[in-house]
Amino acid sequence: MQQPSPSRRSVLAGLGALAAAGTLGTAASGCAAPAAGAGRTRLRYWHLFGGGDGVNMQSMLDAYSAAHPDIALDAVTLQWGAPYYTKLGMAGAGGRAPEVAALHLARLPGFAPGRLLDPFDVDLLADAGVRPEHFPEEIWRRGAVDGEQYAVPLDTHPMVLYFNTEICAKAGLLENGKKLKPAGSAQEFTDVLRAVKKTTGQPPIAFESTGADTIGPWRLFSTFYSQTGGTILSPDATRITIDDTKALRVLDWLKSLMDDGLAVRNLDYNGGVSTFNLGKTAFLLNGEWEVSSFLTTELPFSMTRIPALFGSASTQADCHSFVLPHQAGRGGASNEAAHRFVAWMLQHTVEWAKGGHVPAYLPTLEKPAYLELKPQSEYRSVVDDVALDPPAWFAGSASSMWLELGAVFSGVLTGSRTPRGALAEAKDRLQRLLDTPDPFGGVA
Known part of the structure; x- marks a missing residue:
């Protein structure tokens, strides 16, 4: 949804902070998360969704947690715009970021894929039922850099x-x-x-x-x-x-x-x-x-x-997407949980579509529950004709x-x-x- 626009000064200041974060290395860190507990895998998720989007996202997160009692999900909502991206970039620069986060797809080129972000393991996504052909070709392609997939699109919001x-x-x-x-x-x-x-x-x-x-x-x-x-x-x-x-x-x-x-x-x-x-x-x-x-x-x-x-x-x-902020030594159960979390969220985007966004996961667009959403489903064909920023x-x-x-x-x-x-x-x-x-x- 539309959020209050940050001032030009705050945006450029945010970029400057990110640039500094890139030189601070491990001095920058992410937020601490509570212990997962015996037998549970910790999964931290940062996003910037407020208002109606925040309500719909929380509904999805509640459903995910109910369906995955073995996952200790710690979801954090941060301030939209430059403050969010500054904090996320600093966490990635320090290598102690959350397992998964939200990112606007058109901002990917400015987010240093390979340094502030880790690539997805497309085989892990495929194991969870999510493959490239499940997305509009151009939107999926925009999430790739140098042959690696750094962003998985959640929606398009035209x-x-x-x-x-x-x-x-x-x-x-x-x-x-x-x-x-x-x-x-x-x-x-x-x-x-x-x-x-x-x-x-x-x-x-x-x-x-x-x-x-x-x-x-x-x-x-x-x-x-x-x-x-x-x-x-x-x-x-x-x-x-x-x-x-x-x-x-x-x-x-x-x-x-x-x-x-x-x-x-x-x-x-x-x-x-x-x-x-x-x-x-x-x-x-x-x-x-x-x-x-x-x-x-x-x-x-x-x-x-x-x-x-x-x-x-x-x-x-633009498109909301999921990314993997850089973690030193990313891997293991938490990384697998991050991939399965992304797949589950994509496969349950009828709830997300209630807020107007067109799901990027194409199978959702054929579900009766989505087609019954009026007027949200009336413009679904736009998913193939979006004009993203350069x-x-x-x-x-x-x-x-x-x-x-x-x-x-x-x-x-x-x-x-x-x-x-x-x-x-x-x-x-x-x-x-x-x-x-x-x-x-x-x-x-």
Whole structure:
């Protein structure tokens, strides 16, 4: 789910702390865990899930513990964002980390696989019933570095389109009374918005456009720019590859939504959620994790994939994943338990999907219990079309790239920057990030 964005200073400070941790060696350590007890194997798990995600994760952990009385599970929830990654990196640098932890997949390149993380034993995973073919190929591939599997994806959490079913029905936009009629281009979607505005007299769509440390504008740009087939960085993340024509096409369109009164102006993250939740708009562009908010308030709504407005049907996303933080002398019963824990969690992700995330473990997507989840299962096909950040150390959830580019593209939405000026500034900021040495010194 969305968490309060850390300040730019805190993110960069966190990276600096990790860099220092890489030189401190065994001086950095993980948290102490209680003794496992006679005949029980100790298994420590760190994660950063709060809010609705935290509730669903705890439900899964309780079920795991009940099914594995021989495992002494010590699960710890740490503060989301830079504080979490700083602590996890320091624990890995000291070689005294927990047996397993959560990590955003797009942050893997900046987490020094081979130094701060240990690779999975894919044979142990296979013995527990989890194999590479159980995942979308691209998502599984992003967890690999130099032929070793360092991350096993738990889910993908993409941008989606929420829609108010009552408003859309009045505007004649629904098929069979439930599903939103498709729009195949930016012009077609603009026409849909105009039709809704004619019905309601109000701006028909809401999304995050401003606020302290805003990242929503980056997510919007990334979604629609990815649909054009454009890229941000080269495959090795060493040079900028932005296509100006494609980028300006997206930025000009986003600006037009504001200029034409089709989007609510100057909304921070909570303002966007609240505006849609109060029934003031027909649509909301946001991450799927807000599904719990709207189910709680019994809003008449549903969800669907963001339509393919600029070519392909891709959408900005990241993935929660499991990793093995570096331990000196990793192995034995605790390491085997870590692998079996990951497999068990993946095989029980119907519970996790209740919070909106699309399970990365493909067999879950065919389970009747998952298909019965509405509207969570309505956009499940997006798992094959997610646009992850480029593999750079400064990218991924809660990263400096999100904050830097979110601030720049916010100006396009609020009117303080022109699309062309914002694009030039975005390139300048990206180049500064590229010129900044990787705090970890690259993959060990």
